[in-house]
Structures are given as C-alpha cells and as structure tokens.
Amino acid sequence: MQMIVNTVRMVDYDQSKEYSFGDDISLKENMAIGILNPEDYEKLKLTPSLNLKLVNKHGQVIIKIKKEKNVPLDTILMPISIWANQIIGISNGQIIFKNIEVNAEATTDNVLDIKDLLSIIKK
Amino acid sequence: MVGKRVKCTGCSLLCDDIIIKSDGLYVDEIYGACLKGKERFDQVVSKNRILSPYVRKNGDLVKIQLKEALNKCIEIIKKSSKPILYGFSTVSCQAQLKGIELAKKIDGFIDSNSTICLGKVLNTSKQTGMALTTISEVINKTDLLIFWGANVAESIPRLLNKALFSRGKFRMTGREIKTVIIIDPVKTASFGVMGVRDISLKIEPGKDLELIHFLKEQCCAPNTIPPKEIAGIDSDDLRRVLIQLTNTENGVIFIGQGIVNSTLNSNVIQELLELVQIINIKQQKGRMSVIMLGGHYNMAGFDQVALSMVGKNHSLQFDNNQLVETSDTIISKINNEDFDCSIIVGTDAVSHLPWKLSNKLTSKPLILIDNKKSATFSVADIVLPSAITGIECGGLAYRLDHVPIELDKIVNPPGNIISDEEILSQLIEGLKTT
Secondary structure: OEEEEEEEOOOOOOHHHHHHHOOHHHHHHHHOEEEEOHHHHHHOOOOOOOEEEEEEOOEEEEEEEEEOOOOOOOEEEEEOOOOHHHOOOEEOOEEOOOOEEEEEEEEOOOOOOHHHHHHHHHO | OOOEEEOOOOOOOOOOOEEEEEOOOOEEEEEOOOHHHHHHHHHHHOOOEOOOOEEEEOOEEEEOOHHHHHHHHHHHHHHOOOEEEEEOOOOOHHHHHHHHHHHHHOOOEEEEHHHHOOHHHHHHHHHHOOOEOOHHHHHHHOOEEEEEOOOHHHHOOOHHHHHOOOOEOOEOOHHHHOEEEEEOOOOOHHHHHOOOOOEEEOOOOOOHHHHHHHHHHHOOOOOOOOOOEEOOEEHHHHHHHHHHHHHOOEEEEEEOHHHHOOOOOOHHHHHHHHHHHHHHHHOOOOEEEEEEOOOOOOHHHHHHHHHHHHOOOOOEEEEOOEEEOOOOOHHHHHHOOOOOEEEEEOOOHHHHOOHHHHHHHOOOOEEEEEOEOOHHHHHOOEEEEEOOEOOOEOEEEEOOOOOEEEEOOOOOOOOOOEOHHHHHHHHHHHHHHO
16 A cells, blocks of 8 residues: 655654663664554554555565554654664655655564664664 | 752753752752653763763774774774764754864864754755744744644644743733644644634645645735635635734744655745745735744754854865865765765764665764764764763753853763763864874
C-alpha cells in the first residue's frame, strides 16, 4: 500500500530523552515506531503481533505500529530517529523529512536493534 | 538553600524564569521548567553523560587522557586536506566563533544544523526581506497567532504560555482577545489550546503552496467569497481566516518544520514571506511578522556569529585562510564524499542525517565534541567530552527571535571537563605549536 511518512518530534517519543534516561530497549520501543490511522491499520491487515515494513528508493525499515485517529489517512508519523532515517533521502540537495513516499506492508520480520543499524552504517 | 533564577537551554525559547536550588555541585530542585527543560537539567547526572575522552582502538572506544586525545585530533586534522565541521547549534556563540576560527585555520568547511532546518528561511529572506518580531512584542501586542507546520506544545512547550496565555501591556485581556490559527495536516497536541474563536486548518499534506496562493490573492479583502475548498480546507474556515488577516492589529506567523520541509519546492518559504509582505501592504490596521521556530537552543546563534564574522550565515568554505564562494552545503559535501575527516560538535549527526550520508560520514575519521552519548558517539573515532553550556559553563546564545541571552554557569562540570569553547581553543593552539 502506498503511503507517505512524515517525521515529527514528540515529547513522548524523543530520541534525546531515550539516550539520556532510557536504554537500548526503550530506545527501540519508543523510536522504532510509526503512528497511523486505525482505518489504515485495518487496510494493512495489521495485528498486534505484526510489524510494518516500509520500503522506498532510499532504503527500508521495519517498525512497530501505534494507532491514532488524528493521523490523516495514508499517512504514517515517525519520530525523528535513526530508524526513520533509513527511508529518508536527498533530493535537489535537500534532505526530505516530510511527505516521504513509501510502500507499506505488514511483516513478521523483527525490528532491528540500534546496534544492528549502527553496524550497517559503519560498514 | 536559596533559589536562584537561571535560563534554560532545553529549547530555543531560552526561558529566563526558571528557579533552581543548587549547592554548586548538583542541581537539587528545579521550578518552572517544562519537560524538555527538566530533562536538560537532569542531563548533568544522566547515565549517557560523556565523562572521559575516548579513542577507537581495535574497533572499541577506550578511555584516554584529554591531552592525548587532543594530540590525536591534531594528528588527524594535520593529515587532512578537506576537513568538515558540523553541528554547533547546542554550544555557545563563543564556541561557534572558535569553530569558525578553527575552520579558517585548517582550510575547512563549516556548517550548522540550521542548513537543514530554518536556515532555509533566512536564505530566502535575502531575496524577499522578512518582517521579524520578538517574544516581548508578541506578549505585549499580538492579537493573532498563526502556527504554520509547528506543533509548539511538544517542540517548544512554554511558547504558548508566553505568547498566548500571557497578558501584555496592550493586551491586558490576554487569551480572551487573542486568536490562534493552527495550520497542520495532523491534529497535534497544540490543537488542545484551541478555543471557540480559534481556527484549526487541517491542510492536506504538501498543499501549503495552494493555501498561500489563495491567501496572497484574497487577503485583506473581507468581502471575498472563497471557493468551496482549498487544500482540504472548507470555504467557511477560509473566510474566517481572511477576516482575521484583515482585522488583526498585530499578527505573527510562527514558521515550523512542517512548512519548511513540507515539499521540495523551495518556493513555499519565498511565497510565505511574500504573503507577509502583501498583508503588510494591504493591511489598514496593523502589521504581520514572522518568528522562526528552530529547535536547538542556539541554532540562531550560528547564523548570527557567521554573518557577523564573514558575512554569510552558513556553509562556509575556507581556502588559504580566506572565505571562498561555494554552492556546497554539508549535505553535498558528505554526499559527494568531498571531505577526508569530520569534526562534529554538539549534535547527533548519525541520527539526523539519512543513513546513506551517515554511512559516508563514518567512512572517514570522525571527531566528536559533545557532552552526551548518542549514535554518533558509538561510531566516532575520537570523543572529546564537553561541559553543558548554560549549566556547567556560561556563554551567549540567541533565542528563537534572535535576541541574545547570556547563559550562566550554575554548577561545576564533573572531573576536569572543559567547555566546547575551551576544547576548540586548545585544538587551535595545538595546531599552532605542532
């Protein structure tokens, strides 16, 4: 399903807070997430045990899902983090932080840990 | 223990009404800070605090002495012919000044987070001009507050207390006569402050330009009958917005990340600034101005320091110790791999940049100057710990409305940790003597 991702900053899902006062587990739980409309949750045939895989020309990422009725349809909100940055790219010399086109599908694959992501980046 | 009034560096609002109680070693009690501010003060003792210099040996970061770490940095810098320096939004203006001085000395390229953030607005204003205002003026005079692509309740939490719920000299009735317009595709936490007179515009994603075009054509003409719908906003709401723009005595548009990054079409900012100009020409009663909502507490500072030092607000390339013209930004420098080492100061670049850029950034030696562990810390080659500005050392910072605020030292930094300014000074001195 084609959707758009908007990266956002939220008090409850704050990367800096997680680094300061959380650990690798809370960092992943609170940052490797996407927030979407319950209608889209149904359309994607998601269940609590499934994750969401986002793929676009810049990369791919697997995230956990939270439902929020105030999110517009066909839109996923992702807190700014190393997970969101897996699908962020550059166009016309600018980094695209909003309205990022992705293909979204339910998956049984696991969300990567921060250490896994860092080892990919450091490669 | 007597309370002391201090400034907070939790965000770019730099609140100056925080009361703390401290014995000089720890901040024991904090009054009046928001969640972000409280976190900032708590970082002094947080578990991710960097308390020692590190160097990477056999893939692992190992602790070393500061002198040794500085010498290793100087070695890397001396071998480098194309160093880049990046960050500088969470350090004092004095440290930013030293950063530019270092870049000049080593013929480097220096850029701040502003380049990928609200620096775009400042750049555009070079062509269009920009009517800025200050928080004090907003408190005392503003009767219309427009938050465009800005979820201030979560990004700059106390801005609404000061701008909306305050009672100023000419606005003694305060909130009751202030109108809020929020333009956002998402019903964010900021919508929670909306009252009966306020207008929430849930715009369709990426359609800001359509709304701006409509307002440019129709603003300050209250008898206009708007079309059925523009950018997902219905006719009644459009009409109410036009009435507000016509009748405001003092309006302000708070520009957030939502509109700055809403589309790749860079005209959005230009068109928005032109809209403000048009309103100010047509408006019979008052004026409209803008405030840029940067996140980091001294992002505006780098623009100010760079402009005052070299006449350009970002992306400074030095050659033969002179500023040279360049169309490069930190994005193109990293993307084209046009660098051979990086000095990252006070930012988590690896978490903020697209992973492909982070991948390129970490393929060359990376020196990190910061006070807290992050993804960038985990991949750095050398780490120099710094004192937390505004808590463990003083300095100057520019508030989001570009008003300079002097920050205080409240407690002593742990161990022998020195400030960002001092670290950069020692690197400059070390390069002179070796």
